[in-house]
Amino acid sequence: GQQLNQSPQSMFIQEGEDVSMNCTSSSIFNTWLWYKQDPGEGPVLLIALYKAGELTSNGRLTAQFGITRKDSFLNISASIPSDVGIYFCAGYPGGSQGNLIFGKGTKLSVKP
Amino acid sequence: DGGITQSPKYLFRKEGQNVTLSCEQNLNHDAMYWYRQDPGQGLRLIYYSQIVNDFQKGDIAEGYSVSREKKESFPLTVTSAQKNPTAFYLCASSRGPPNEQFFGPGTRLTVL
Numbered sequence: 545g546q547q548l549n550q551s552p553q554s555m556f557i558q559e560g561e562d563v564s565m566n567c568t569s570s571s572i573f574n575t576w577l578w579y580k581q582d583p584g585e586g587p588v589l590l591i592a593l594y595k596a597g598e599l600t601s602n603g604r605l606t607a608q609f610g611i612t613r614k615d616s617f618l619n620i621s622a623s624i625p626s627d628v629g630i631y632f633c634a635g636y637p638g639g640s641q642g643n644l645i646f647g648k649g650t651k652l653s654v655k656p
Numbered sequence: 657d658g659g660i661t662q663s664p665k666y667l668f669r670k671e672g673q674n675v676t677l678s679c680e681q682n683l684n685h686d687a688m689y690w691y692r693q694d695p696g697q698g699l700r701l702i703y704y705s706q707i708v709n710d711f712q713k714g715d716i717a718e719g720y721s722v723s724r725e726k727k728e729s730f731p732l733t734v735t736s737a738q739k740n741p742t743a744f745y746l747c748a749s750s751r752g753p754p755n756e757q758f759f760g761p762g763t764r765l766t767v768l
Contacts, residue, residue, distance in 0.1 A: 575754040586662075586746050586759035587699075594754075632698065636754040643689075643714070644757055648698040 550633050550647030556655040557627065563620040565650040567633030575636040576616035577644070578607050582629045590631075591618070628652050659683070660760035662747050667765045669734075669741070677732045677763045679747030688730035689748040689757060692716060699746065705730055706752055734765060742767045 550567045557563055567576070575594055579587035591602050593609035593616060600607055604621045616635070620627055633647040660681045669675045681688065687706045691699040701714030705724040719738025724730055730749075734741045744764050748757040 575756075577756055579759075584744075584762070584764070586660075586748075586762045589756055589758060592756045634757075642753065643701055643704060644753070646698045 548633055548635060548645055548647040550650055552650055553648070554651040554653065556653050557623045558655045559624060561623050563623050563627070563652065564617065565631060565633075566615060566617045567635070567647050568615040569635070569645075570614070571637060572613040573616075573635035573637055573645075574613075576607070576609050577634040578605075578616070578618050579632045579634065580629050581632065581649075587632055623652075625654060628654055660747060660749055660758060662745075662760035662763050664763060665761065667763055669765065669767050671767055672736045674733055674735050675765065677734065677745055677747075677765070679730045679732065679760060680728055681730075681747075681749040681760075682728060683749055683758065684727070685749035685751055685758075686727070687750045687752045687757075688724065689750075690714075690720070690722065690730070690732045691746040691748065693744040693746060693762075702732065702745075741765055 548567050548569050577592050578590045581587040591600050591607040596613045597611045598609040606619045608617045630649040630651050632649045634644050663678045689704045690702040700716050702720050703722040705711035708727050711722050711724050721733045744762050746762045747760040750757040
């Protein structure tokens, strides 16, 4: 089946640093969604993208729908401790009314 | 407040017993979904329903059953046939593809 490759799998952040992560696929997607999940909680929707090339911000978070429609990027600027958690990308494949496909997540932790 | 509720938050079950997880939404969404999440893994789709009285198997439906008698409710039964039921279960709803899905807080099921 279709898969989303999300990278990096994990990363350590120091307060104030900018963070970048991405999601790629071998096939095109119509919609890209970015979620954050805290331990023991359900994922919370951060940003939704519907058009190729679209750049959308939500506070310190910025996400982009890649122009090839096969990738998406999430950036967090000036990270703070509460940014730690797992970030998931998800997308609807093009040409179908199929189900949402999820990446395996990027785990953000604080540098010791 | 509109949202999705799942109950209970924690559930313990003895091997060989069936157990039902509750999911209710007051967002007036047509579509509802059940996912399973294992440690360090992404989300895997168990069942979904795009309309009342209709539901479809997802990627890992074996050992699970659902019903959709009301638009607001989509309970999941984990049967004794499910070989490895200990996991975190997430319910979601949406207006249907390709719209964003919103998640409940999850139920952690532990089989003793």
